[in-house]
Amino acid sequence: MIQVHLNEKDSIAILKPNGALSESDFTSARDIIDPFIENTGNLKGIIIYVKTFPGWDSFSALITHLKFINSHHKKISKVAFVSDSMIGDFVELIARHFVEAQIKSFPFDNFEEAKTWILSKKK
Numbered sequence: 001m002i003q004v005h006l007n008e009k010d011s012i013a014i015l016k017p018n019g020a021l022s023e024s025d026f027t028s029a030r031d032i033i034d035p036f037i038e039n040t041g042n043l044k045g046i047i048i049y050v051k052t053f054p055g056w057d058s059f060s061a062l063i064t065h066l067k068f069i070n071s072h073h074k075k076i077s078k079v080a081f082v083s084d085s086m087i088g089d090f091v092e093l094i095a096r097h098f099v100e101a102q103i104k105s106f107p108f109d110n111f112e113e114a115k116t117w118i119l120s121k122k123k
Contacts, residue, residue, distance in 0.1 A: 001025060004032045011036075011044040012118055018050075020057035023064040030068060037075050045078035045101075045118030051108050053085040074100050080114035081105045 002025040003016040013033050017025075037043055056062045079101050106114040 002029060004029045006032055006036055008036065010115070010119060011040065011042075012047060012115065013043060013045075014047045014049055016049050017054050020054050021061050021065060022057045023061050025061070026064045026068040030071075041075075043076045045080060046076055047080045047082055047111070047114050047118065049082045049108075049111060049114075051084055053083060076101045078102045078104070078118045080118055082108060082111050082114045084108040 001018050002021060003018065005014040005016075006012075007014065013029075013036075015029060033043065033046075056065065081103070083105070084107060104114070104117060106117075
């Protein structure tokens, strides 16, 4: 399951995975995020906030996740991965070659720093 909180004031979506990610998690996230993007034109950022990355419950969930990224990366300026999981560093290195959004990883305790980075003009 993934909790999605849309901070409309700051134009940030906060995603909090809780357990292995499923196809429906990305459908739910899309249903919350897409109407906001349609109304405003973009999203300043997404914060993925999870102590340790839970993985996916199936290969089809991974594929749905990749499709979600593909359909949103041009409409989202920054993605902050806030986690103590080593996958954050991996995502930062690999994803920057495939997506337009800026990606940066932060330790789990640095949520506010991640939010400040998303709201800043700095890369």
